[in-house]
Amino acid sequence: ETLVIVIDVVILFLGVRTGLIVGSFVPMTMLLGLIVMRYTGVELERVSIASAIIALGMLVDNGIVVAEDVRSRLERGEEKRQACIDAGRTLAIPLLTSSLTTILAFMPMMLLEGGTGDYLFSLPVVVIILLLSSWFLSMFMTPTMCFWFMKVKPISGADITSQSTDDTNIDPYSGKFYRIYQNFLVHLLRFRYIVLGITVMIFVLGGLAGSFLVREVFGPGDRNQLLVYVDLPAGYNIRATDNVVRRLTAYLSDRQKNPEITSTIAYVATGGPRFFLALSPMEADPNRAFLIVNTENHEQVPEVVERVRQYFLSDIPEAKGRVKQMWLGGTEPGFVEIRLIGPDAEYLYEKGNQLLTGFDQIPGMLNVRSDWENKVVKAVIAIDQARAHRAEVTSRDMAHSLESHLSGVKVTEYREGGDEAIPVLIRSIDEERDTIGDLGNLTIYSSTGGTNVPIDQVASGEGMWELSRISRRNQMRTLTIELNHEELKAPEILEKIRPLIKNLDLNEGYRWEVGGEIEEAIEFDENLSRVLPPCFLGIIILLIWQFNSIRRPAIILITIPLAFSGALIGLLIAGAPFDFFGLLGLLSLAGVIINNGIVLIDRIDSERKKGLDPYQALIQSAIARFRPIVMTTITTILGVMPLIVWRDPLFYSLAIVIACGLAFGTLLTLGVAPVLYSIFFRVNTFK
Secondary structure (H helix, E strand, O other): OHHHHHHHHHHHHHOHHHHHHHHHHHHHHHHHHHHHHHHHOOOOOHHHHHHHHHHHHHHHHHHHHHHHHHHHHHHOOOOHHHHHHHHHHHHHHHHHHHHHHHHHHHHHHHHOOHHHHHHHOHHHHHHHHHHHHHHHHHHHHHHHHHHHHOOOOOOOOOOOOOOOOOOOOOOOOOOHHHHHHHHHHHHHHHOHHHHHHHHHHHHHHHHHHHHHOOEOOOOEOOOOEEEEEEEOOOOOOHHHHHHHHHHHHHHHOOOOOOOOEEEEEEEEOOOOOOOOOOOOOOOOOOOEEEEEEEEOOHHHHHHHHHHHHHHHHHHOOOOEEEEEEOEOOOOOOOOEEEEEEOOOHHHHHHHHHHHHHHHHOOOOEEEEEEOOOOEEEEEEEEEOHHHHHHOOOOHHHHHHHHHHHHOOEEEEEEEEOOOEEEEEEEOOOHHHOOOHHHHHHOEEEOOOOOOEEEHHHHEEEEEEEEEOOOOEEOOEEEEEEEEEEOOOOHHHHHHHHHHHHHOOOOOOOOEEEEEEHHHHHHHHHHHHHHHHHHHHHHHHHHHHHHHOOOHHHHHHHHHHHHHHHHHHHHHHHHOOOEOHHHHHHHHHHHHHHHHHHHHHHHHHHHHHHOOOOHHHHHHHHHHHHHHHHHHHHHHHHHHHHHHHHOOOOOOHHHHHHHHHHHHHHHHHHHHHHHHHHHHHOOOOOOO
């Protein structure tokens, strides 16, 4: 689709032959990139494919810029061979610099550490490979294709598409659209300080829009699968769990009630294999189970999720079901953890129950669960050592008899099929161990005297409630409460529950902290802020080396956050969260803005070196860059438009950022950048 859009737009602006030349540039760049990826060990997976989509808007620009420059030279009457050589020669360094600055913008992703860095490593690698491939082909393939196939007659007419050659005073920029843009630019330069003030106001509005955006690391996935976690109260045995799972799978397999479900697999008392990188299997427990449910397509998943939740509420009241969609990244979107940390387990359990009660009363709250679960009954056996000694019963005899009664002990093995050994256990029958009271009828076998002694003659017992689990984090007792919400994102959930947490009034020595998606976002920001400054410094050094100036790079760097303002405003209007892919969209946007700015300022300097007045050089250079910038903008925006129209679950925020940011960034490059140049270099604009 993107290739067709690129060809159509370029044909509309430059004609059929030029459109086909640029159209051939895109697949050739992708093929060269795939070859390099093959030898660098980068696989084709979700992140690498997303990287190719992100790089597409930037790599197309190189081909368009070179092809458009060759066409402009031919329209001015230059000899074809020399025009192709000069286009590549004059644009080689500016386009290389713009590609390298974009690579440095993505370099922090390569330097990230931890699970997120491993997950995203292929992203900057693919962008680097494709951008360098694009520059290489734009320097050699595009001029060659233009020399072989481009046919353009010198023009001088009054229309942008005129092919007349009667006038010897050749001006390829005398068309109607160029004149409109020239008049617009003249007025901007005349009132440049007013334009600068309006730009600052828009920048402030962009910052305000960013403060209202909901932060999200990764959004929901698009896999045609859902996950079901079954939690029975602690103390239930595996047979009770298996019974619940069989009832649940029978319901899920009913084609009349669930026609969308194609298959189901269940794991009782275990979390199953780690079939997905971002999925951490649950701990094995006899009262828990895990199911994977496959549907026909991913659009059906939300409806099935809601239906299964309702089934738990109506038909399986003895168990709590946590039904979830698949997700991307390391943490489930909207997943919040509240950790209570301190020395006293009973105090933590009490405060945890207080939070659980408060969370359950919030409308729309889902999957509220404490990892310490509920208390269980424990039988405490106190051995009277004096009486046990007289009866020749040892503590080991007591432990062995209790184990054989409750759990069973291995007495032998049954071998079947050669190497397969099946253990044979001896254990009391179910009717003799249904309740704790049955322990009073147990007899203890004395290994010394060879007699059976009733347990009540040598020991006494009592039942008591005890915590079923005490978890620790960094060697500290930590109770963790998990929760989601039907509609709210993780930051919104935290603000919703913050008053309940403050009402805990924790004693000294106790504290709470946030985990889940919010913690992952904080860690990601910390890692990114650590590696971002060196890369940003590299961009500045590269721009200073390119222009041998401070003011020229400053113009380009100022326009980048202004373009971000348009992207943030677009996200707020569209109601999209600012997620990880939105951040990638900003990096991609920065690459395009830097590219346009470098080529524009380099063109201004070239015109001034030819002896043109600074004001005329500014006007002529902006007009010369008008067509390729507009073409790049239109092709990129139309390329991501299907993602916006169909609200793609993965790349919706990225598409919004690129479309809105690039539309606003085009106005900046064509309008505000010349204004900044005129201010920084004191160009007289009243002519």
